[in-house]
Amino acid sequence: xxxxxxxxxxxxxxxxxxxxxxxxxxxxxxxxxxxxxxxxxxxxxxxxxxxxxxxxxxxxxxxxxxxxxxxxxxxxxxxxxxxxxxxxxxxxxxxxxxxxxxxxxxxxxxx
Amino acid sequence: xxxxxxxxxxxxxxxxxxxxxxxxxxxxxxxxxxxxxxxxxxxxxxxxxxxxxxxxxxxxxxxxxxxxxxxxxxxxxxxxxxxxxxxxxxxxxxxxxxxxxxxxxxxxxxxxxxxxxxxxxxxxxxxxxxxxxxxxxxxxxxxxxxxxxxxxxxxxxxxxxxxxxxxxxxxxxxxxxxxxxxxxxxxxxxxxxxxxxxxxxxxxxxxxxxxxxxxxxxxxxxxxxxxxxxxxxxxxxxxxxxxxxxxxxxxxxxxxxxxxxxxxxxxxxxxxxxxxxxxxxxx
Numbered sequence: 001x002x003x004x005x006x007x008x009x010x011x012x013x014x015x016x017x018x019x020x021x022x023x024x025x026x027x028x029x030x031x032x033x034x035x036x037x038x039x040x041x042x043x044x045x046x047x048x049x050x051x052x053x054x055x056x057x058x059x060x061x062x063x064x065x066x067x068x069x070x071x072x073x074x075x076x077x078x079x080x081x082x083x084x085x086x087x088x089x090x091x092x093x094x095x096x097x098x099x100x101x102x103x104x105x106x107x108x109x110x111x
Numbered sequence: 112x113x114x115x116x117x118x119x120x121x122x123x124x125x126x127x128x129x130x131x132x133x134x135x136x137x138x139x140x141x142x143x144x145x146x147x148x149x150x151x152x153x154x155x156x157x158x159x160x161x162x163x164x165x166x167x168x169x170x171x172x173x174x175x176x177x178x179x180x181x182x183x184x185x186x187x188x189x190x191x192x193x194x195x196x197x198x199x200x201x202x203x204x205x206x207x208x209x210x211x212x213x214x215x216x217x218x219x220x221x222x223x224x225x226x227x228x229x230x231x232x233x234x235x236x237x238x239x240x241x242x243x244x245x246x247x248x249x250x251x252x253x254x255x256x257x258x259x260x261x262x263x264x265x266x267x268x269x270x271x272x273x274x275x276x277x278x279x280x281x282x283x284x285x286x287x288x289x290x291x292x293x294x295x296x297x298x299x300x301x302x303x304x305x306x307x308x309x310x311x312x313x314x315x316x317x318x319x320x321x322x323x324x325x326x327x328x329x330x331x332x333x334x335x336x337x338x339x340x341x342x343x344x345x346x347x348x349x350x351x352x353x354x355x356x357x358x359x360x361x362x363x364x365x366x367x368x369x370x371x372x373x374x375x376x377x378x379x380x381x382x383x384x385x386x387x388x389x390x391x392x393x394x
Contacts, residue, residue: 003279010275011365018268054311058340058361059269069362 018063022108025056026101033101036088043086050079056104067107075100121161121177126192128158133188140241140359140370144188146351147171149242151179153347156238158192169352238342243357243371246334252304252379259283260372261296261303263320264338265313269361273307276365277372290315302330305376307368308355310339310346317341318349325354334375338368 032049036042053076060069078100082089089097129137133152136142142149150171154164161180165173183189252258260277264270265288274284285303287296289312296303306324310317317339324330336357337350350358356375359368 007276007279010279011272014268014272014275017271021268051311054340055266059266061362062272062365063268066362 015063018059019065022056022060022065022068025052026105026108028052029101029104033097036097042088043083046079046088047083050076050083053079053104065108068104071100071104071107075104121180123161123165125161126158127155127161127164127180127184127189128192128195129156130187130190130195132186133183136188137240137242140243140357140367141374142242142244144244147175147179148183149244150348150351151176151183152188153240153344153351155189156344169348238344238347239360240347241357241359241363241367241371242347242351243336243359243374245374245377246332246356249332249334249377251377254380256304256379257281257283258304258376259285259301260305260307261285261287262307262338263287263293263296263312263317264307264309265289266309272365273368276369280369289313293320297330303333305372306333306335307338307372308335310337310341318353321350321353321355336371336375338363 029049029052032045032052036045036049053072056072057069057076060066060072075097078096082093129152134156136144136149137152137156144152147168150168151164154167161177164180165176168176171179180189258281260282262270262273262285264273264286270286270288274286277284285296285299287293293315308317308320312320317337321335321337324333324335334356335354336359337355338359338361339346340361342360347358347360357371359371
């Protein structure tokens with residue numbers, strides 16, 4: 001097997017692994033958001049949510065999932081002003097957040 | 112801007128835009144521009160007025176900014192936005208992934224207005240670059256030396272991917288995902304030949320890591336490429352100011368990252384590369 005073939009095979013395996021792990025990561029995002037919906041002002045949790053979205057935004061396209069990356073980037077941007085201001089969103093913000101997570105699910109093929 | 116007998120006069124209200132060549136300098140993993148020139152290109156990316164550039168460029172006097180602008184103009188890396196428009200080139204179109212530049216707080220209302228005018232065509236959708244430059248006087252790797260790469264990133268899947276790629280390219284490999292891991296990785300001999308550095312790490316900021324490397328007595332010349340989803344113009348400028356040799360925004364193409372690595376490391380003393388590769392812009 002040539003280096004190029006070896007690399008292509010390895011990348012395909014990694015992309016498959018990424019898709020498997022993505023499902024768990026989306027579950028973790030939902031869990032984080034669910035915790036936020038309890039009504040507490042939990043900026044640390046919001047920051048965790050942004051951080052995870054940031055990571056997905058930075059890697060999904062590299063693993064062949066550009067729509068997931070774009071949806072995660074949109075989510076990160078949505079959270080930026082709340083995280084930077086150190087406060088949790090209002091009712092309209094929650095609706096946007098839920099909509100964003102649903103869009104991410106759909107992009108990930110599990111919505 | 113006026114040109115009189117070869118002398119270039121840069122007007123404060125001139126609006127500049129990057130040419131295609133200028134954009135390539137920021138996105139093709141290989142440039143020979145100085146840090147000051149790169150900074151201005153990043154500031155202009157899209158469109159920007161001279162006033163805006165002067166107020167945003169750190170550590171460069173207005174005179175230096177204008178001299179650098181003249182040099183970039185003569186090199187064909189920037190042009191007057193109005194002239195590009197006359198020639199049917201829409202500077203904003205190609206750069207639809209750029210975002211408005213945040214102005215320093217000290218700028219006056221008038222200057223803010225003027226500057227906003229200059230960037231009005233930019234869209235807030237993200238920013239991407241692949242900047243890589245070889246440090247002046249950087250030492251060549253000895254012939255036959257297996258380069259040691261240190262990847263500082265906490266994304267497991269990405270670490271696996273890059274491990275696979277760089278192993279096939281003939282690199283030795285180390286990783287670190289947090290503050291403790293970074294300290295351990297630097298304690299191992301020999302020191303790395305190159306660091307790929309993420310910004311958003313769990314317990315430390317990648318920019319802080321870069322600052323520590325640059326102020327370390329024995330590590331300060333270590334080549335560092337920022338590899339990060341921190342994709343804003345301000346973040347890129349911060350990385351360049353802190354002394355990064357390259358800045359590659361995520362998501363990235365493998366070949367683009369490889370090109371950046373090759374550019375920053377340069378060829379070995381024998382003029383070759385692991386696996387016979389070479390920088391994208393080899394001369």
